Amino acid sequence: MASSITKFAHLQIPLEDVAKATNNFHHDNIIGHGGFGPAYKGQLLLSGKLINIAARRLVRKHGEGDIEFWTEISALSDLKHSNLVSIIGFCNEKDEKIIITTYEANGSLKEHLNSPNLTWTQRLRISVGVARALAYLYYDEGRNYGVIHRNINTSTILLDENWEPKLSGFEISIKQAVNRMDKVIFSEPIGTIGYMDPEIEKTKGVTHKSDIYAFGVVLFEILCGRRAFIKNEANRFLTKLAKRHYESETMHDIIQADIRNQMSQFQISLGSLKKYSNTAYYCLKEDRAHRPHILDIVDELENALEKALRFQPLTENFVRHSLFLLLFSCMFNFISCGRICLF
Structure with missing residues (x-):
């Protein structure tokens, strides 16, 4: 020590x-x-x-x-x-x-899951940011080791004043050689209920794919606006509920209400939702080998964000800026026409 x-x-x-x-x-x-x-x-x-x-x-x-x-x-x-x-x-x-x-001004993601102020594009940006953080932990070229976080949940994802995610909670993290990231590290089942990799009990340990499972849970929390585990509820575990609706193609029934309204009101690309829900679902695969690679997750989520941004509604500031440019253009043309007439 x-x-x-x-x-x-x-x-x-x-x-x-x-x-x-x-x-x-x-x-x-x-x-x-x-x-x-x-x-x-x-x-x-x-x-x-x-x-x-x-x-x-x-x-x-x-x-x-x-x-x-x-x-x-x-x-x-x-x-x-x-x-x-x-x-x-x-x-x-x-x-x-x-x-x-x-200090991160907007607290933890857990506090904002059901907030009407957190738009679909903001939720996508948060998801992309956390995925990039995980990719850095596992495969940064500047280190000869990766880091298995072991505590991925909406309480350890903090949000700064711009709603950018900041991953925290490294007190039970484990370092592992980069070429051994898929090897099981024997460990007691440590973590938060609702996020635990079901393979831990079978293999008696964790890999970085245990983080991927927990991240899949977070992705569904962000989409559905509810926590991973709710005590004394019929559908206590979000994983079972989300997987059932995904497989039945009824995800629309459990999406957070404000996101659903945004999708209807602004005609947000369904391709964005499909890519996002596909990614979340495959992160929850029982067999670790079938869970996606973190770099593929980053690509899919970035693509989902790109699709959503194409359909993003005009903001008030953008409208004001556009009107200003239009007015300026009209004035310039008027003055130009006046000069031509004078000469």
Whole structure:
């Protein structure tokens, strides 16, 4: 553990500074709860600049959590991608263990699944962003190892002020040699109910295709506007419900209501929906070998987004800009005609 502290010494932030940034961990500053512990928002003065932060504070019930703490710091210090949350530093003093990352203004995707304000194209952009993050984790050319996340769900997908996704939650991630990404890593079934790869029980371990399964669940959550698991409901598990409707060609019945209205109102290409739902469905294949490659997933989702953008309704700003250009053009032509007449 001492070697870890030395290796990441440049990221250490004094407890006094973190406490000040979060108003002494005031309950009004809590922005979420996870398996690691509560997360607080705050403003930290760093190198003379005030920045918005999220501070995840480890809850230590029986002294556990050290491995997860250092696993996350190790992962985030090595990984740099526009769709991953960025580490600012950590605090490890007075029995406190806190990970400080950038603050994402729109919280987690879980909070917005059924929001009428999240359009179909925005949902597609979020899906594409997460897929790109996974492709980076598995096959970035700058590293000789890949990272299996093991905690893909709508709570670990954060959204910044522009609704761009930032994947977080690396405390149980595993590093694996790039040429062994398909090999099973023996592991206890760890994760969130509703997202667990059914092959874990059979193979007694995970591969990166376990993440692909969980991502398929997320894709259907985004499309249907509901969570992966809802306790005390007849259709508790979204996977079973979504697969049944996909196979019966009745997906339209379970699509989130506002998305369905957008598709009807703006005549959004059905090709976009078809590509998206196909991708989500094949991610949920029981046999890992039949789940798609992450690069194919990226291509399919990007294509779905491209198809949707062709049918995107005109925004108010676009209409105003177009009217301005039209008015300017008319004035220019009028002046030009006047000059011709004068001469």
